Amino acid sequence: MSRLRSFTLTAAVLATVAAPAHAGKTVDAIKARGQLACGVSTGVIGFSAADSQGQWRGLDVDVCRAIAAAVLGDAGKVRWVPLTSQQRFTALQSGEVDILSRNTTWSLTRDAALGLHFTAVTYYDGQGFLVARKSKVSSAKQLKNAEICVQSGTTTEKNLSDYFRAQGIKVKPVVFDKFEPSIKAFFSGRCQAYTTDASALAFIRAKEAPNPDDYLVLPEIISKEPLGPAVRRGDDEWLAIVKWVIHALVEAEELGITQARVDALKASSDPAVQRFLGVGEDLGKSLGLDREWAARAVKAGGNYGEIFERNVGAGSPLKLPRGLNAQWNKGGILYGLPLR
Ligand SMILES: N[C@@H](CCC(=O)N[C@@H](CS)C(=O)NCC(=O)O)C(=O)O
Structure with missing residues (x-):
């Protein structure tokens, strides 16, 4: 050229x-x-x-x-x-x-x-678990056979099954299409744990729990949620x-x-x-x-x-x-x- x-x-x-x-x-x-x-x-x-x-x-x-x-x-x-x-x-x-x-x-x-x-x-963000303090659960590994409330159409639902499968622990996901009913179900005792992004757990505990101090976010973060x-x-x-x-x-x-x-x-x-x-x-x-x-x-x-x-x-x-x-x-x- x-x-x-x-x-x-x-x-x-x-x-x-x-x-x-x-x-x-x-x-x-x-x-x-x-x-x-x-x-x-x-x-x-x-x-x-x-x-x-x-x-x-x-x-x-x-x-x-x-x-x-x-x-x-x-x-x-x-x-x-x-x-x-x-x-x-x-x-x-x-x-x-x-x-x-x-x-x-x-x-x-x-x-x-x-x-x-x-x-x-x-x-x-990353996915975590919210539990009632009175359940005495302090780790996700103690959730064997627990019912866990989760919303459908989320990465949350998929990570939940991956995580417990990898751990060899059986849990029972209770799946909701809508958000509001899913948290209502958790606070009424339908599930032993609620799982979603840790940032949303902070909101759910602070603003939706009848008494935030009665609930605890477990230490395990089981996924990456960018x-x-x-x-x-x-x-x-x-x-x-x-x-x-x-x-x-x-x-x-x-x-x-x-x-x-x-x-x-x-x-x-x-x-x-x-x-x-x-x-x-x-x-x-x-x-x-x-x-x-x-x-x-x-x-x-x-x-x-x-x-x-x-x-x-x-x-x-x-x-x-x-x-x-x-x-x-x-x-x-x-x-x-x-x-x-
Ligand atoms: N980051 C996850 C979860 C996002 C998600 O949709 N979480 C639910 C539970 S906190 C939610 O935001 N629900 C509110 C709604 O459906 O309006 C994803 O992208 O799949």
């Missing part, structure tokens, strides 16, 4: 790469509708649940609010679609929701065989936006960009902060968004750390430790990809 031709080719490729992107058909539909359709749970406090005023709250809820702020310029423009474990993937596949942001575990078959893409991990939002396949631009809004929330914490300081930090001399806030360089262009997309995402409900503390951490009834969900440089595995 002549030098001139190779130069022209490189220039052409660069031009395509650097061109402002069109945000894609999902964003077009969201803009036409004026709302992001966000699939949530029917009520898992800390992640997605409507409060007594009908306001949706939680970590998964705040992720959708941040995306609505980035895309529509208004965190309030979200239509919440409550979905049971069984309903959630069909709702996303059929287009009823634009995003599923609902304590959902990223696994190979879900990612590869359902016509979906997972986007990023928003909470590293929770995060999923989108439908076939729209790479939308996948990129969701992925990068989440990384922006995580990166904002690392950079010290908080909800309260977004505006003031526009005067910062740190190039990473400037780039994040769209001062000078414009990162929004390649996502088909404007230059303030990430600033608005953080202004909506804070950075990842603020979202965590308010919904599931020290500032919430769940009081979950950051643990694995701390930043990579603070002993956790949360690692925001570089916004540059």
Whole structure:
């Protein structure tokens, strides 16, 4: 290839790469509708649940609010679609929701065989067990022949049988389609244990138990449950936006960009902060968004750390430790990809 031709080719490729992107058909539909359709749970406090005023709250809820702020310029423009474990993937596949942001575990078959893409991990979780203290059970290994309440259409149901099969222990799963009846059954004594993601057990114990101190979360964590939002396949631009809004929330914490300081930090001399806030360089262009997309995402409900503390951490009834969900440089595995 002549030098001139190779130069022209490189220039052409660069031009395509650097061109402002069109945000894609999902964003077009969201803009036409004026709302992001966000699939949530029917009520898992800390992640997605409507409060007594009908306001949706939680970590998964705040992720959708941040995306609505980035895309529509208004965190309030979200239509919440409550979905049971069984309903959630069909709702996303059929287009009823634009995003599923609902304590959902990223696994190979879900990612590869359902016509979906997972986007990023928003909470590293694992499956545990809740028991009544009076049962004197202090380890999952003591659950021989126990009835264990569990919801269908979950990784929970599958891990439960794997775990006890591997241990050579027989248990009797009592399976429910809906969440509310499953916890009611447990607290009425129908089962000796309840199993789900440990984060949800913290909520169930703190908010649903007649007296939280009468219940105990067992020490065994029997699985990895990386929770995060999923989108439908076939729209790479939308996948990129969701992925990068989440990384922006995580990166904002690392950079010290908080909800309260977004505006003031526009005067910062740190190039990473400037780039994040769209001062000078414009990162929004390649996502088909404007230059303030990430600033608005953080202004909506804070950075990842603020979202965590308010919904599931020290500032919430769940009081979950950051643990694995701390930043990579603070002993956790949360690692925001570089916004540059
Ligand atoms: N992370 C697991 C479990 C998620 C799940 O659906 N858990 C149940 C029990 S906490 C739930 O959220 N139920 C609420 C509902 O169906 O609305 C998965 O993705 O399968």
